[in-house]
Amino acid sequence: MKNITLDELKAVQALEHVPEEQLNWLIANGQTIEVPEGERFFQKGDPLDKTYIIIEGRFRICAMQGTKIREVLIVKEHTITGYLPFSRATNAFGYGEAMQYMRMLKIEKAKLQDAIKQHYELTEALVHAMTSRVRDFTSMQQQNEKMFALGKLSAGLAHELNNPASAITRGAAALQCQVKLLPELFKDVASLNIASEKIDSINNLLISKTGQQNKQMLTMMQRADKEDQITDWLLDHEIKDLDMAENFVEFDFGPDDLDHLNSCTPSPKLNVVLAWMNNYLLQEKMVADIRDASHRISELVSSVKTFTHMDKDTDKQLLDIHSGIRNTLTLLNHKLRKANVEVIEDFDMQIPQVKALPGELNQVWTNLIDNAVDAMETNGKGVLTIKTKKDGKFVCVYITDNGPGIPAELQSQIFDPFFTTKDMGKGTGLGLDVVTRISQQHNGTVKVKSEPGNTEFTVCFPINDN
Structure with missing residues (x-):
């Protein structure tokens, strides 16, 4: 040697x-x-x-x-x-x-x-080595957790964005098909000889149906019964396009409304008016679907922006903790649905704002909610309860799940770095360590109580950051 x-x-x-x-x-x-x-x-x-x-x-x-x-x-x-x-x-x-x-x-x-x-110089060198090790380890720890959390959020966000984006693509393609039918429909409608007062009556009916704000929510059985009624009416009046029955029911048309349309239409041109009206209703529905999908994308982008606080400075600021919790739930919505988890919000909207770093606080909610959902996966379903309340000089958040619980012998270890009960690839073992560090950074505390069917994490922050 x-x-x-x-x-x-x-x-x-x-x-x-x-x-x-x-x-x-x-x-x-x-x-x-x-x-x-x-x-x-x-x-x-x-x-x-x-x-x-x-x-x-x-x-x-x-x-x-x-x-x-x-x-x-x-x-x-x-x-x-x-x-x-x-x-x-x-x-x-x-x-x-x-x-x-x-x-x-x-x-x-x-x-x-x-x-x-x-030996002073030797001791000094070793202490410098120790502080460098702490700094490098902490940096690596934070980076690992951030990348892991980013991966989970990115996967969920990509899925959430894909649904409305696909709906917009489908809606635009279908709308284009309907628009292509307009020249032929225009030619047929232009050949009709309808009195102006009857045209106004048809238009008023159409406007009233498409402008309804609070449509009645129908059960599947109720919808099927109404479609059967419309289909029977169409058959009685020798209308061959029976697919329009579903669309008329969607906009709350009934046999009486169709009788009114028939009375305003010169015989035998009822099929022309119904085809034109069906085309209009379909376009209205597709535009509404595209609008809703676009709004959903806008909401998601807004949630991401608020979640990361991209346009904020890095100082602590007064904030409503409910906003961060709800944005976190929005970003984890795909995972919540996939795990069949019901979310119960028991929020005290009167609690005061707390002084905190918004992005850091959102990491706390992300880790705790994500862990709760993972715990309930074994059940095939679950209930996640998030409660907020003022407790003396503190604002407290209680995140409770009805999963299998944390074994008593492991409860003292769950906040340790790299300790995890999850399978490889599902966790870094850093999430709860991050929660602890951020809570301490805000002069707060995090505690856990667990038994089978009831695991509760309590995070408390001082109202005056003191």
Whole structure:
């Protein structure tokens, strides 16, 4: 085995300003070790009681997610890892596996603690390495969670946008077909000789039917009965196009209305007036469908803009938490429908606004609601209850699902980074850690109570941000 030299330690950037005598102390009190490719040199849960200075090679830190392995971090050569002075980490959250041959210097924690008392520059370098590790790990953690959340929202949003976009495409194509019929219909209608007062009567009927604001909602049985009545009337009057029965029922026409049209139409031209009217009603329906689909797309875009607060600054601002919750529900609507989840909103609309970062707060609602829906998937259906209320100087949000619950032995671990009960690809194990960090950033708290059929997360924020 080739022992680690002074020059090799000097090549480690974190140690470049440490005096040589202190680096020699490291060599004298450390042990050169080699790790073959593919070998694990620490396991999840092992105490962090050794410092490793990697001279050659690299290793990966992996965590078990369900029954599968997830790569969390790659540690490269010239990195100091393991135990570092003043770090609060006590145990490894995953196992370390060499990705290629490794040679490194290992120093026991007890010996390094002696160095803290004797060697200032060395201690300073190790503390800098520790703070860099915290910064890099936090950045990676946030990026992983954001990308995972973005992927879930993007998939749901793409599906939500696809439905109205497809409806617009279908409606435009159908509308174009109806418009092509207009020249021929115009020729037939122009040949009619109808008194002006009867034309006004037909127009008034048409305007009243298409202008109705509160149409009666029909059951399938009621609609079928009305279509049968219209079909029988058309057959009695020798009208061959029976498909128009469905359209007339859609606009609340009955046999009496058709009798009125017949009385205003010179015989035997009833089929011309009905064909023209049916074409008009179809166009009206298609335009309404296109308008509704366009409005749905506009709502989704508005929800995304509000959810991300693209046009806001990065300072905390007073906001109504209900707006963020509802925008989150809009973006997760596809997943809620797919999982057959009923949403109950029990909102206290009188609670005061809270001072917060809107985009950050929306991450809290996204993670908690998404987790609740995933939990209820095993039931094939579920009820999600979101309640808000003022509790003293706090605004509290309660998110409750009737899924199978969180086992008591796991409830103390669910807020830990990378801990998840979901299958690989369904979660990063960072969601609840993000919820905790954002809550603390806003001087708030997050708690959980769970039993089979009732899991409740409570998030509380101070009204005055204090």
